[in-house]
Amino acid sequence: MTVRVRFAPSPTGYLHIGAARSALFNWLFARKVGGKFLLRIEDTDLQRSTDESTRSIIEGLEWLGLDYDEDLIFQSDNADKHRAAAKKLVEEGKAYRDFTPKEQREDKSVKQGIVDRARAHAAEGIDHRSNPFRDLPQDESDARAAAGEPFAIRLKVARDGLSRFTDIVYGEQERAHSEIEDLVLLRSDGHPLYNLSVVLDDIEMGITHVIRGQDHLTNTHKQILLYQAFAAEVPRFAHLPLILAPNKAKLSKRKHGEVVSLTTYRDRGFVPAAFRNFLALLGWSPDPTRHAAEITVGDSEVQPNLEPGDEIFSQQRLIELFSLDRIHKSPAVFNFQENDPRHWTDDKALWMNAEYIRTMPSAELLPMVKAELRSEKLWREEYEEDESEWFAQCISLIRQRFFTLKDFSSHGRAYFSEDFDFEEAAVRKNILKEPKLKELLPALADRLELAEPFTATSAEAALRAFSDEASVKAGLLINASRTMLTGQAVGPSMFEVFEILGRERSAMRLRSQRPWNEFQ
């Protein structure tokens, strides 16, 4: 049997990171076992679905490197089939027409309404599932429908017995039929509802494993009833623990804003592999006792064993290590602090991104930096031509202390442009504090210009010699130089910076009057 899994988001907003993780787990599983990963857009709620959202979902998956097989499916295209299937169930007596007029509900009060109704029914001793139309004779039902009376279609759920299944993550699940109401399949306006559409589409797509959020765990029993009504084989289910906000509330787009949107991470300079790596470790971890032979996939090379503390996994490595039975049950908290720019998202995600930026192969990093510089109008074609070697060296120097790709155009701006800002605190601490520097720095520029060839080593020698002669500490000149050349108080080793910026630019910036002009 070929494994077939799907990611089935509804296009009602940007891609939620919880949804992105569902997609990732589906994808990892498919790639691991050589199955198919399909994408289906659940756009049956036409009022809330947008093309823009569909686009952002596809872009998001592409950004994460999750390629899907076969054609993209839009659920709305199948609505006629879903309607027909529901009607067939009526004919077969497995579902019935409910002529009860539709209740009008405000979206907000829905939850409270459910509770209130349940309490009222319990108090009055009414079976919450009782429906006067459940046992309406077929010919009477047909007649009323033919007369044009509106009706919804409900599944006729058995009164006794129970439904059970084994969830790959949560284990044995069972639910008495008495707990399941006669769910509506088709709205009175003919609109097919979620549970019906999902099941029918999954059957048609030949889905073998349904991997989705835990919020669907109890719904699964209803869906199994539908599989049985359609005499279809029931797939395996694996429900994923939810991702929660720091206060353990549901992580929602509405309440928590852009931090839950996948596109935010792209736009704020995350490396896709880093975010994918982080996401994979939310609710899943590799088996630390596995041996190399067991994690080899196909004819790929044997990989080394896991080392304790090993958490940086390439795409290939994730595929090798992934397994559904290592997904765990308790929800994960996505730890971020609203209103704190330093901790705008999970610290570990930020750390992991920095780790990728400083250790990934430069052949992979360079194009990302290029895109970033280009978007900030800092890119020059020479960086890929005459100056490609310089560019690579520059990036390898400054990447060491960057956290996101954005840093290349912000903190790294002075390496690519003369138009950079001086940080006031840096100027005050490293330059204005010592008046002599106004004369010393231009003199230092003179000395550096004599260094031949102009390298980190020769620049260091020249600077140290000059500091001895001028009877000042080398550190004074070094820190002042850093601020003169980059506008900042922190950065790479100063002599490396001299070499990267080169003789002319270094000397020119050391002679600049800007710090005195701008901050006196």
Add this chain to the structure above:
RNA sequence: GGCGCAUUGGUGUAGUUGGUUAACACGCUGCCCUCUCAAGGCAGAGAUCACGGGUUCGAGUCCCGUAUGCGCUACCA
């Protein structure tokens, strides 16, 4: 209200069939390195394994109960 699921340091997780001082990563503190800041190295703080019972010579690991959180309970998805 009913049903279901979960509960290991601040966060993410490890903890094989119950067996000595609960492990790792991020974050935090200090020291080293040093021209700054990172990185790196070293050291450290932080968990009565939600709580209460029980089984056992012995429980984070098994059983029961309680609490808390979350989910479902819609002619939403």
